[in-house]
Amino acid sequence: MKYPRLIVSALSGGSGKTITSLGIVSALKAKGHRIFPFKKGPDYIDAGWLALAAGQPCYNLDTFLLSPSKIIELFLAHTHKESIAIIEANRGIYDSIDTQGSTSTAELAKLLQTPVILCLDCTKTTRTLAALIQGCMIFDPKVIFAGIVLNRVAGARHEGIIRQCIESHTGIPVIGAIPKLKENIFPERHMGLVPMQEHQWTDDAILSVQKLAERYLDIPQIIRITNTAEDLNIKPENLNLKSKPKQSSCIELRQKKVRIGIARDAAFQFYYSENFEALKNEGAELVFISPITDNSLPDIDALYLGGGFPETQASQLEKNQSFRMSLKHAIQNDLPVYAECGGLMYLGEKVIVENTPFKMANIFSIQFDLSSRPIAHGYSVIKVRSPNPIFPVGTEFRGHEFHYSRVLDWKKQSNESLTFEVLRGKGFWENYDGLCYKQTIAAYTHVHALGTPQWAEGLVRAAHLFKIKKKGLE
16 A cells, blocks of 8 residues: 655754645645645644645544554545645654653654654754764664755855755755745744634745745655655555444434534634544534624534634624523533533633633633643543543543643532543643533543544434434424
8 A cells, every 4th residue: 555655753843844844735735736634743723734735634643642553544544545645743753752752753654654854943053963863863763764854044055064964974865945034924822833713814824835845845856755655564444444424223313413513713723623523423414603703503412612712812702792692591401512621711701811801601600811831731641530421431531731721710519510530631620620510511631533432422422312302392
């Protein structure tokens, strides 16, 4: 099974992986190639930009959240032998949550037998870069380093010295050199790039990196590298590449789909494509809505409130009182709701932004404010300890948290409970997460549906039960 592919990695974060990946994707697409983008690690923002550049959904290959077989399954399900797969790495090539490197980009490269392009920040350095590359080659000889992209070079002389040192000492070709840019094409926030939904010139930004790649990268050589990827010695018939919708044992549930609302706008953008597909595979019709612009909830059987940056849209969210009242009324009438991070903040009473409070949906009596430093940033492990609408008690699953918001005040009500024990991570309150009220669960933890299949099954099941209840009340 030969699939042209490569991984864009680096020695550390902030070295230019994203701009290089986006440049390669957009330049190849402009040449008529069909590109399938992937992002390594738990990331929504870069994935959104990659999807925009490729004109295809971007999928996350996360070696902590997914097993090796699931990684392979996901990759093969969303690429094609007549296309090119571009995988953007995270952090440094060997960085991992453990000393064995189990969650590193290097392990992903070996698992998918994929050549690596290494991006190097060349600021105030020359020959040392050759030593660092040689060290990477020796550290794990099974990783295939196929090309080097120099980033932030100071000029032609600087580039020439580095290129000669790297190619003569390591034998790896330098396939591009990007100069120090006078202006930032992609503005950044504390999580990384500003999400494309908030960027006013998305098409201009993509065109800019396309031109950057066409000018400074050897695109024909990059194409040749993708074609050097070895055949994947995996029989696709042994993998469940396309899951079929599961059938409920209840005849009434089998016959009719449920409608699940997805809050997706400038405030709520953090979703895995895999989560949407999992809901559809369970028999759900997805209905996209906006808490910023919609006057009220449509006719739905459940709601998925994803993460994002509600604090940047707090004024608009507060102004849309009719939607907030509609949501509160629906939750009081047992609409199943699953909220993650930014969705959790929206279900609170207030979000305080630069000392100004903004009213939210007021399902929970919580006031959130924002820290200048990360409150939680990393992987989490969750154990379900008490009854809730989605997960069976005793379920253990992996997720991740990254947020700068924090709980300033919480007036817990007697009918609220915290259903998730946080075995790894921070959670919402005193090593617990998953604030539960009626048929609503709100948590700081993000889930990946392919690694946690109970999530989609549980949300669709809750939607079915709600739909039956509605029918009974009509």
